[in-house]
Amino acid sequence: KINSPLEAYKFLPATNCGECGEATCMAFAAHLIDRSHKLTDCKPILEEKFKKKYEELDALLAPEIREVEIGVGDKIAKIGGDDVLYRHKLTFFNQTQFAYDVTDSMDEKDLVERVNYIQDFKKFYVGNFLTVDMIAVRCTSKDPAKFAAAVKKVIETTDLPIILCSFDPAVLKAGLEASKGRNPLLYAANKDNWKEVGELALEYDVPVTLFAPDDLDMLKTLAKTFAAMGTEKLVLDPGTYPTGKQLKKTFTNFIKVRRAGIDGDREIAYPIMAVPFTAWMAHDDPVSASYWETVVASVFTIKYGDIMILHSTEPYAMLPELHIRDTIYTDPRKPVTVDPGMYKVGEPTADSPVLVTTNFALTYYTVESDIASNKIDCFLWAIDTDGIGVEAAVAGGQLTAEKIKKGIEESGFDLKKDTTHNTVVIPGLAARLQGDVEDATGANVMVGPADSGRIPGWMEKNWPP
């Protein structure tokens, strides 16, 4: 395994030709290590004379946990592909994929309605829409023909990737026939059906989940057997027991499997499946069921579920699941930013306030949403602080009076001419810049609240100035 740019550099052509967009091979090597470039971005290394070095380096750069693809086209889902146990050591790459279930016993109208609800579900958060990823089609009828009909209806309704869920090879085969060309994930092969399901996975060339509840030796044996049969498109399900001591055991199993994979045990270095649906099943009351399913989903989003099957589509269950996933899979190496500049919120006029914040996306969207939801028309300036929030940017020198002046001037906005008040409102957490901003801009400077949720109350008391 390669860990430093120097080690990767030794395999590169060392001509510094620049075709990859980097000035030197060493700079390119650094990007290979942080995975912001692919090896194939270096065209010279694809030439025949470098073939051996290419193959060696390609193998050495492969992530510890194999990457598995489910689905096709724009909606293809990639899972696994991680190199670290802790995200701050690099980053986690392919976010946990959430599959919500439908069954082949559902009425066709209900099935289509549920699939549409799942594929249309979205929540705007920090500049992006958070969405869910897959449909898990469960066979509850035990009838291959019914299962095939349900699978057919699902793929007619959505392009989302699908999981075919049954332990009966005849049912899985019917589902595979109905979803040819869609690269579904099979769920699952176990100690009883592994031969037939393995043959199906090879025949249809699709990924397959291996299920060995609370038996890591069996899980590893199944993985070795499938690899020997000729497929490494595997997902491991060590069983998800959602309650009491069993939950702790499940948690330990997930950590053991991932730790072994990251530590170099290739025989078990595959993505992991969690099934929080078991928590939903364990409770009679639907609110408790949804609550505990969300708790289990959150636990295994953090450690180390790469894909999961869920049931509850209540917003109070889906929103926390999506939020925690977004947090865990945000790249800690890159601050989340918005483009610096002036944004109009509502329909501001010359009498409207001019507010300043930073271009840290979480700060910007929080302020923007607090203002917009209270129907306050204003000019909102996102000052370029390299994506750092207000308090840290003031302390670190990324938010200064000069930066505020420059930010406003560069947008062509003239506080004297374009407003009737020549006033800037700075965040409460930047109060100590008040005098400097007055000197730099020649404007009146007011100090707003420290918490943007209090802007409406502050406006009532202080605006117009």
Ligand code: SF4
């Ligand atoms: Fe070096 Fe390849 Fe980049 Fe050329 S394209 S500079 S050979 S890494």
